[in-house]
Amino acid sequence: MQPLQRDEALKKLKVERYRLQSALDRFYSHDLSGDPVAMEAEALDVSTPIRVMVHLTGSSASLLSQIDPEYWNKLIHFSPLIAPPPRTLESGVQTITQVVPLNIKMGMKTTSFIRYKGDNNPNSKAPLSSWWSDPCWDNGGANKISNKEMVLALSNKEGGAHVDGDVTAVYKAAKEQGRIVIGGRPVSDVARLGNLVGVAGDELLEYLRDNFPEN
Numbered sequence: 001m002q003p004l005q006r007d008e009a010l011k012k013l014k015v016e017r018y019r020l021q022s023a024l025d026r027f028y029s030h031d032l033s034g035d036p037v038a039m040e041a042e043a044l045d046v047s048t049p050i051r052v053m054v055h056l057t058g059s060s061a062s063l064l065s066q067i068d069p070e071y072w073n074k075l076i077h078f079s080p081l082i083a084p085p086p087r088t089l090e091s092g093v094q095t096i097t098q099v100v101p102l103n104i105k106m107g108m109k110t111t112s113f114i115r116y117k118g119d120n121n122p123n124s125k126a127p128l129s130s131w132w133s134d135p136c137w138d139n140g141g142a143n144k145i146s147n148k149e150m151v152l153a154l155s156n157k158e159g160g161a162h163v164d165g166d167v168t169a170v171y172k173a174a175k176e177q178g179r180i181v182i183g184g185r186p187v188s189d190v191a192r193l194g195n196l197v198g199v200a201g202d203e204l205l206e207y208l209r210d211n212f213p214e215n
Contacts, residue, residue: 009066020049031110033183043194047154075125076207083140100178111182113195116202143173147200
């Protein structure tokens with residue numbers, strides 16, 4: 001792969017940033033009881049620019065790595081949804097809490113995902129490498145998943161860039177959990193996970209504003 005010059009990469013970053021912002025705006029504009037096809041499409045649209053900007057492999061460089069080799073170490077807001085560990089009550093009963101990644105607002109006529117609004121708390125920051133690879137959702141049961149696993153599944157398996165039926169066991173388990181029905185219509189499994197990817201997308205936009213102000 002031939003790397004870009006930094007000024008070229010910055011121009012590409014501006015496009016990918018706009019692409020992500022636009023996809024997020026469209027995704028969060030949908031009513032959860034509305035068109036499931038549209039919500040799936042927007043979730044896929046959110047995943048692809050995240051992959052382009054962040055994902056690094058042995059054979060290809062991420063866009064951010066061509067701008068700043070230290071991009072993995074720069075801080076990003078990261079507030080994973082982690083279930084508290086099981087505990088035993090005084091009675092001897094063991095309790096377990098399971099969490100479902102659904103942050104929704106229900107109104108008289110519409111139901112929508114609640115969008116991440118930003119966080120300036122320095123204690124909520126972590127290196128981008130942790131945000132990418134550490135669990136962003138641990139349901140407290142038998143499954144946990146990272147931003148990387150979700151973004152790559154949506155972009156590489158579900159149709160963001162191409163389609164492949166060979167999904168990972170972790171992604172498959174996450175996709176099958178937390179199913180809900182709004183207004184008599186089931187919310188798409190991809191759209192539900194798109195909500196988590198949507199949080200990641202807005203966190204990445206915040207990261208870009210903080211660390212690449214020239215863009």
